[in-house]
Amino acid sequence: MLAKRVIPCLDVKDGRVVKGRNFTGLQDVSDPVALARFYNASGADELVFYDITASHEGRKLFAETLTAVASQVFIPLTVGGGINDLSDFDRVLKCGADKVSVNSGAIADPGIVGRAAKKYGDQCVVLSIDAKRVGDRYEVFSKGGRVPTGIDAVEWARRGQEEGAGEIVLNSIDTDGVKRGFDIEMLRAVCDAVSIPVIASGGAGCAEHFLTLFEEGPGADAGLAASIFHYGEVDIRALKAMLASHGVPVRL
Amino acid sequence: MIAVVDYGVGNLFSLVSSLRSIGADAQVTSEGEALRAADGIILPGVGAFADARAKLRASGAEGVLTEEVQKGKPFLGICLGMQMLFDRSYEYGVHEGLGFIPGEVVPFRLPKGMKVPHMGWNGLHIVRDCPLLDGVKEGDYVYYVHSYHATGCEAHTVAVSDYGIPVTGVVARGNVYGTQFHPEKSGDVGLNILRAFVKIAEGGR
Numbered sequence: 001m002l003a004k005r006v007i008p009c010l011d012v013k014d015g016r017v018v019k020g021r022n023f024t025g026l027q028d029v030s031d032p033v034a035l036a037r038f039y040n041a042s043g044a045d046e047l048v049f050y051d052i053t054a055s056h057e058g059r060k061l062f063a064e065t066l067t068a069v070a071s072q073v074f075i076p077l078t079v080g081g082g083i084n085d086l087s088d089f090d091r092v093l094k095c096g097a098d099k100v101s102v103n104s105g106a107i108a109d110p111g112i113v114g115r116a117a118k119k120y121g122d123q124c125v126v127l128s129i130d131a132k133r134v135g136d137r138y139e140v141f142s143k144g145g146r147v148p149t150g151i152d153a154v155e156w157a158r159r160g161q162e163e164g165a166g167e168i169v170l171n172s173i174d175t176d177g178v179k180r181g182f183d184i185e186m187l188r189a190v191c192d193a194v195s196i197p198v199i200a201s202g203g204a205g206c207a208e209h210f211l212t213l214f215e216e217g218p219g220a221d222a223g224l225a226a227s228i229f230h231y232g233e234v235d236i237r238a239l240k241a242m243l244a245s246h247g248v249p250v251r252l
Numbered sequence: 253m254i255a256v257v258d259y260g261v262g263n264l265f266s267l268v269s270s271l272r273s274i275g276a277d278a279q280v281t282s283e284g285e286a287l288r289a290a291d292g293i294i295l296p297g298v299g300a301f302a303d304a305r306a307k308l309r310a311s312g313a314e315g316v317l318t319e320e321v322q323k324g325k326p327f328l329g330i331c332l333g334m335q336m337l338f339d340r341s342y343e344y345g346v347h348e349g350l351g352f353i354p355g356e357v358v359p360f361r362l363p364k365g366m367k368v369p370h371m372g373w374n375g376l377h378i379v380r381d382c383p384l385l386d387g388v389k390e391g392d393y394v395y396y397v398h399s400y401h402a403t404g405c406e407a408h409t410v411a412v413s414d415y416g417i418p419v420t421g422v423v424a425r426g427n428v429y430g431t432q433f434h435p436e437k438s439g440d441v442g443l444n445i446l447r448a449f450v451k452i453a454e455g456g457r
Contacts, residue, residue, distance in 0.1 A: 001374065001375070001414055001415070002370075002371075002372040002373065002374050002415070003372065003373040003374070003375075003393055005372065005373065040439065045373055070265060070266060070269065071265075071269040071272075071273075072269070072273065074266065074269075074270045074273070074436055074437060074438070074439060074442060074443060075395070075437060075438075075439050076395060076437050093263055094263070094265070095265075096263075096265045096266055096269070098266075098437065121298065121299065122369065123369055123371055123397045166369070166371070167371075195367060196367065197367065197371070197372070221372070251373045251393035
């Protein structure tokens with residue numbers, strides 16, 4: 001039986017890890033390699049690195065950071081941020097990434113998911129969706145959750161799966177940074193529409209939120225969080241032991 | 253020295269890094285001389301069977317691999333590299349494998365609701381003693397990504413994982429070993445498996 005995954009996410013800018021609150025007010029936390037080793041040792045099932053740098057110089061620093069992490073940490077690594085065409089997939093896969101997450105790049109060019117899946121395999125392509133309640137539906141936002149796109153998030157997830165995405169990261173802008181739990185409602189809407197794994201993101205404030213996600217959630221495969229892990233508010237090993245004691249299958 | 257066969261399939265960065273991190277002298281090569289000189293050979297692989305098989309043939313390494321395996325050199329196939337150890341694969345047609353271990357590779361036929369690919373961390377159920385699993389306990393988790401699996405190889409199956417059906421996880425026949433999962437992505441458990449292989453290889457010097 002596959003284990004439910006607990007995934008720390010590290011936003012990287014100029015070679016350093018930062019964490020936003022509602023995507024703004026970035027704050028430097030720590031060294032990516034040191035954090036990656038720490039998370040590996042504490043039982044993280046996977047690591048996600050988001051490159052939030054826009055500059056060419058920052059991109060180079062990110063590549064160096066990623067290479068350093070991938071040569072020392074031997075669990076699956078997902079990379080996102082600034083992925084707009086196949087050369088970006090190539091760039092991060094060469095540095096040791098296992099999966100590549102595309103967000104705004106797929107909104108600008110929806111064909112990228114299919115082309116990447118064909119070239120690198122479905123398992124390699126993650127469609128990352130930032131979505132927010134607008135009226136009676138969920139709308140996709142681009143550019144780090146700032147720009148409304150008019151696209152329906154459930155439709156977008158379904159289309160991503162058809163194109164060949166191997167996995168979806170669903171980040172709820174409504175719950176992100178608020179620390180009151182994952183957006184189970186939004187998650188349910190997306191999980192009902194697709195059969196590929198869905199990773200819940202945004203809103204984890206304590207260990208119990210992961211238990212709620214896996215017990216009451218509609219089949220989410222993984223929970224992703226950043227600040228609660230970075231600031232030591234939740235210890236991953238203790239979190240997984242707690243999940244296991246409630247019968248959630250986790251890798252201990 | 254452990255030779256990692258380079259035949260233009262997939263990214264060898266993690267595998268080589270993980271071998272070096274456990275102190276192994278890993279060399280990426282398709283040269284006959286290096287493969288002959290190696291204490292052990294690792295055949296990695298991701299992607300489609302037919303394409304990988306064609307590339308392995310084209311690399312010129314296949315003849316040496318077969319000779320070295322017949323001489324008893326420790327050999328480890330990983331993921332698609334494991335699938336190539338069998339007689340044949342039914343991935344988009346019928347394709348001949350290396351035939352080192354009896355068995356064949358078939359698409360998943362899973363109970364309803366199970367997703368393909370089989371991707372993620374799954375526990376190992378050990379069915380037979382094997383030196384490759386010296387550092388592995390019953391129930392330890394390893395990381396899988398695959399859409400086809402090996403069958404008909406029960407006599408040589410060392411460990412399986414439960415995914416609605418028993419999925420062949422580790423196989424061994426004499427000096428030939430295979431893991432369907434990626435030890436280089438399976439954390440400390442995976443590193444222990446690579447360590448065990450290096451030990452087997454160096455023991456045969």
